[in-house]
Amino acid sequence: xxxxxxxxxxxxxxxxxxxxxxxxxxxxxxxxxxxxxxxxxxxxxxxxxxxxxxxxxxxxxxxxxxxxxxxxxxxxxxxxxxxxxxxxxxxxxxxxxxxxxxxxxxxxxxxxxxxxxxxxxxxxxxxxxxxxxxxxxxxxxxxxxxxxxxxxxxxxxxxxxxxxxxxxxxxxxxxxxxxxxxxxxxxxxxxxxxxxxxxxxxxxxxxxxxxxxxxxxxxxxxxxxxxxxxxxxxxxxxxxxxxxxxxxxxxxxxxxxxxxxxxxxxxxxxxxxxxxxxxxxxxxxxxxxxxxxxxxxxxxxxxxxxxxxxxxxxxxxxxxxxxxxxxxxxxxxxxxxx
Amino acid sequence: xxxxxxxxxxxxxxxxxxxxxxxxxxxxxxxxxxxxxxxxxxxxxxxxxxxxxxxxxxxxxxxxxxxxxxxxxxxxxxxxxxxxxxxxxxxxxxxxxxxxxxxxxxxxxxxxxxxxxxxxxxxxxxxxxxxxxxxxxxxxxxxxxxxxxxxxxxxxxxxxxxxxxxxxxxxxxxxxxxxxxxxxxxxxxxxxxxxxxxxxxxxxxxxxxxxxxxxxxxxxxxxxxxxxxxxxxxxxxxxxxxxxxxxxxxxxxxxxxxxxxxxxxxxxxxxxxxxxxxxxxxxxxxxxxxxxxxxxxxxxxxxxxxxx
Numbered sequence: 001x002x003x004x005x006x007x008x009x010x011x012x013x014x015x016x017x018x019x020x021x022x023x024x025x026x027x028x029x030x031x032x033x034x035x036x037x038x039x040x041x042x043x044x045x046x047x048x049x050x051x052x053x054x055x056x057x058x059x060x061x062x063x064x065x066x067x068x069x070x071x072x073x074x075x076x077x078x079x080x081x082x083x084x085x086x087x088x089x090x091x092x093x094x095x096x097x098x099x100x101x102x103x104x105x106x107x108x109x110x111x112x113x114x115x116x117x118x119x120x121x122x123x124x125x126x127x128x129x130x131x132x133x134x135x136x137x138x139x140x141x142x143x144x145x146x147x148x149x150x151x152x153x154x155x156x157x158x159x160x161x162x163x164x165x166x167x168x169x170x171x172x173x174x175x176x177x178x179x180x181x182x183x184x185x186x187x188x189x190x191x192x193x194x195x196x197x198x199x200x201x202x203x204x205x206x207x208x209x210x211x212x213x214x215x216x217x218x219x220x221x222x223x224x225x226x227x228x229x230x231x232x233x234x235x236x237x238x239x240x241x242x243x244x245x246x247x248x249x250x251x252x253x254x255x256x257x258x259x260x261x262x263x264x265x266x267x268x269x270x271x272x273x274x275x276x277x278x279x280x281x282x283x284x285x286x287x288x289x290x291x292x293x294x295x296x297x298x299x300x301x302x303x304x305x306x307x308x309x310x311x312x313x314x315x316x317x318x319x320x321x322x323x324x325x326x327x328x329x330x331x332x333x334x335x336x337x338x
Numbered sequence: 339x340x341x342x343x344x345x346x347x348x349x350x351x352x353x354x355x356x357x358x359x360x361x362x363x364x365x366x367x368x369x370x371x372x373x374x375x376x377x378x379x380x381x382x383x384x385x386x387x388x389x390x391x392x393x394x395x396x397x398x399x400x401x402x403x404x405x406x407x408x409x410x411x412x413x414x415x416x417x418x419x420x421x422x423x424x425x426x427x428x429x430x431x432x433x434x435x436x437x438x439x440x441x442x443x444x445x446x447x448x449x450x451x452x453x454x455x456x457x458x459x460x461x462x463x464x465x466x467x468x469x470x471x472x473x474x475x476x477x478x479x480x481x482x483x484x485x486x487x488x489x490x491x492x493x494x495x496x497x498x499x500x501x502x503x504x505x506x507x508x509x510x511x512x513x514x515x516x517x518x519x520x521x522x523x524x525x526x527x528x529x530x531x532x533x534x535x536x537x538x539x540x541x542x543x544x545x546x547x548x549x550x551x552x553x554x555x556x557x558x559x560x561x562x563x564x565x566x567x568x569x570x571x572x573x574x575x576x577x578x579x580x581x582x583x584x585x586x587x588x589x590x591x592x593x594x595x596x597x598x599x600x601x602x603x604x605x606x607x608x609x610x611x612x613x614x615x616x617x618x619x620x621x622x623x624x625x626x627x628x629x630x631x632x633x634x635x636x637x638x639x640x641x642x643x644x645x646x
Contacts, residue, residue, distance in 0.1 A: 045461035051535035052454050056466060059451035059505060063469050066502045070478020070486050087489050132378065135371050144372070150632055151379045154386075157624050157635075159564035161582045161589070165617040166385040168589055169392060174403040176388055182403060212382065216639055240364050265475070272480075273567050277586060291480070298481040299571065311479035322475075 077309035089305065097309035107310065109285075110293040117275075117289060118267040120203050126263055128207060129214030130256065134244065136215060137222050149219075152212025164277040167205050168192060192278070195286040202278060202287075206271060217255055225251035257329050261337045265322035268314050290314045386625075393417070393614040397607040415607045416615045425576065426584060426616070433580040436569075437562040440500040444558045445551070447505050448513060453539055455510070456517035474507045487572055498572035499565070499580070506561070509554050512641045516550040517543065553638040556631050560624065585616050 046053065072088070077097055079089025101107040132152070139145045155163070170176050171191040178188040191197045229247045238246065272291035279287035290310060298307025322337075330336040387407055392400055396411025404410055420426050454460065455467055478486075483502060492498040520543065528542045544551065566582030573579055579587075 042461065049457075049460055049535075052457060052460060055450040055535070055539075056454045059447045059454075060466075060469065062447055062501070062504050063473060065490075066483075066486070066504070067473040067477065070482035071476060073478055073482030073486055076482065076485065081485070083488075087485065135375060138368065138371055139375060140368075144375075148375045148379055150629070151382050153632060153636070154628065155382060157560055157564075157628060158621060159566060159582050161566045161586045162564075162617055162621050165585060165589055165613060166389060169389055169614060169617070170385060174401055174405075176406060179403040179406065208382065208385075212378075216636055220640055240361075240367075276567075277589070295480060299484055304481055304485055308479070308481040311481050315476075315479060319476075 074308055074312050076305050077312045079305065081305045081308075083302065083304070097306045098313070100306060101310050101313070106293065107290075110288045110290050113286060114268060114270060114289040114291075116286075117199060117202065117270045120199055121206065121270060122263060122267065124203050125207050125210065126260065128211045130218055130252070132211055133215040133218035133222060133252075134248065136219060137248075149212070149215070152215070154212070155209040156213035158209065160273050160277060163205060163209050164274070167201060167278065171201065193280070193282045195283045198279065198283045198287040202271070202274065205278075206274065214259075217259065218252055221252040221255040222248065253333065254335055257333055257335060258337060261322060261325045261329060264325040265318060267321055268318040389614050389617055392611050393618045395611060397609070397611065400611055413607065415604050416611050419604070419608045420612065420615050420619060426581070426619075428577050429579045429581040429584040430619075432569075432578060433563060433582065436496060436499045436580055437559055439496060440503070440562040441555060441558045443500055444504050444506070444509075444562075445555060448510050448554065448558075449539075449544070449551070451505065452510050452513035453517055453543065455514045458518070470505070470507050470510055484571065493572050494574055494578055499562070499568045502568065503561075503565070506557070509557050512638055513547075513550055513554060515641060516547060520546060549634075550638075550641075553634045553641075556634055557638060563624065581620055585613075585620055588613055588616055 069087075076089040078092060078094060080091050080093050081089040136145055136148060139148070172178070173188045173190060177191070181188060189197070191201060225248065229251075230243055233243045233247050269291055270289055272289070272295070275287055275289055275292050276295065279292065291314065294307040294310040294314070297303050297310065326336040326338065388405075391407055391409045392405050393416070394409035394412050394414070395405045396413055399405050399410040451466075451470070455463060455470070457463065460466075477483075487493060487498050487502060492501065524542055524546070525538050528538045533541065564582065566580060566586055569578070569580040569583045570586065573583070
């Protein structure tokens with residue numbers, strides 16, 4: 001489907017109704033056609049739909065250049081890259097950089113931090129939208145419900161920089177949290193400089209920003225539950241709590257599993273931008289994660305190959321996690337993402 | 339499923355009342371529930387109110403930790419200062435320019451590709467869909483992207499912000515499913531009348547897709563307005579920063595934002611709440627349009643979730 005081919009088939013075929021006749025050709029026939037004729041059908045397809053194909057050219061270029069080229073660019077993890085040299089590195093050096101980070105204590109340190117922060121995110125943030133959606137679902141005053149929804153979606157639309165701005169203002173020495181501490185006679189705490197506070201701050205600000213928006217899909221799933229099921233449960237004498245447990249939760253389980261798998265997929269990349277904005281050298285002991293470490297190694301210090309090796313490792317671990325989550329989900333609840 | 343109106347459940351509420359008379363325990367629960375949700379609303383809104391109060395407050399009250407819900411020692415010194423700071427406006431204008439250009443390019447690319455993907459008869463359609471879907475799950479990672487953008491000499495240009503994020507696959511899928519659900523008869527009739535594919539797309543399909551186009555424009559515009567990392571990563575000159583990077587530098591203490599010409603009194607005042615003022619000015623446009631656009635976002639998400 002090269003460009004010249006498309007152009008060649010262009011001239012003199014502006015017959016009106018060409019598209020229509022094309023669509024009228026039953027699609028099944030083409031699909032059933034014998035293999036040897038495949039080439040001819042491509043030619044036909046190009047002649048018939050060249051205008052459509054031409055619309056796809058620019059987007060395809062985008063995908064090739066800005067999505068697939070960087071994927072191939074990961075090869076610099078195995079090659080020595082010099083700024084100004086080839087995009088794919090200059091000489092093959094194999095697993096040198098992988099060996100390097102396996103023996104790098106900082107790497108294992110940030111690896112542990114990543115796992116902890118990822119696990120905290122999963123444990124504390126993943127269930128919250130479900131809880132909030134269930135609570136909203138029990139709210140029968142429609143106007144109030146709409147109001148709560150509108151307000152709780154709001155933080156989703158803020159830039160991460162703005163959220164971090166909120167965090168720094170609230171946790172400032174003269175911020176509201178320290179006002180409270182002072183009121184109970186406690187000395188002010190410089191929260192953002194304390195490694196011990198970083199995870200709490202990260203998780204709670206993440207919760208503040210994402211939980212409301214996260215309810216949307218659950219609320220939608222809740223409306224699809226058949227009300228006859230509640231009727232039946234009620235006739236069987238189920239209390240509201242048991243109705244929730246036996247009807248509502250199973251009803252939204254597919255949504256839950258899908259989102260859980262997606263969340264596990266981003267486990268290794270934990271809020272890179274947020275951490276980058278929130279942390280500082282004082283909080284590195286708890287805040288530094290793989291993605292921020294490789295940012296400093298690669299972009300700040302210029303060791304691109306080394307950083308690419310770490311990045312590749314991160315993606316591979318992430319991939320393994322999401323594939324196994326999907327596998328387990330399929331085995332246990334019978335549905336997965338693919 | 340053409341559209342999913344999330345605000346819908348009208349009949350539902352009646353059906354959902356599970357039982358003739360709610361038990362006493364349930365009524366208690368409803369009371370508690372209302373309280374919990376009120377707390378959620380309060381917690382969500384509090385940072386906004388607090389930062390607004392700080393932005394208008396006198397430095398003396400801020401420093402001694404007395405500003406909470408209402409401004410104390412109302413003054414506009416810092417607003418006047420930030421509004422007259424040319425660096426701030428340069429970066430604010432950059433954000434505006436980046437957002438507009440990026441949104442236009444994203445919309446053109448996304449619309450074209452989504453329209454192509456929506457044509458079920460098209461040979462090779464599965465492959466074209468696959469090309470996009472694959473990138474939803476795999477990406478090159480930070481370093482290869484950085485190396486690529488540097489190699490293409492896009493650093494310190496608008497294109498470093500615009501091009502690497504031009505198509506969001508999620509938005510693409512939303513548009514694709516919208517186009518797929520449109521009746522084919524109109525397009526067929528237009529083809530009989532002699533319109534080519536381009537004509538059909540421009541004169542028939544797009545005018546009928548105003549709703550989804552508006553939603554997509556909002557998705558992209560908010561994304562680009564809020565984005566900071568591309569600007570931070572690829573721009574070396576401060577006159578090219580988007581306003582989010584200006585704010586980031588302010589928070590990180592890289593710039594103080596105060597200039598030497600200001601008298602010492604107002605300099606102290608400015609240092610006291612310049613962060614708050616800059617945050618307020620950065621989010622203001624989004625907050626102003628939010629009440630009107632919120633439901634489009636929700637329906638957009640639903641549309642994507644149903645199909646994607």
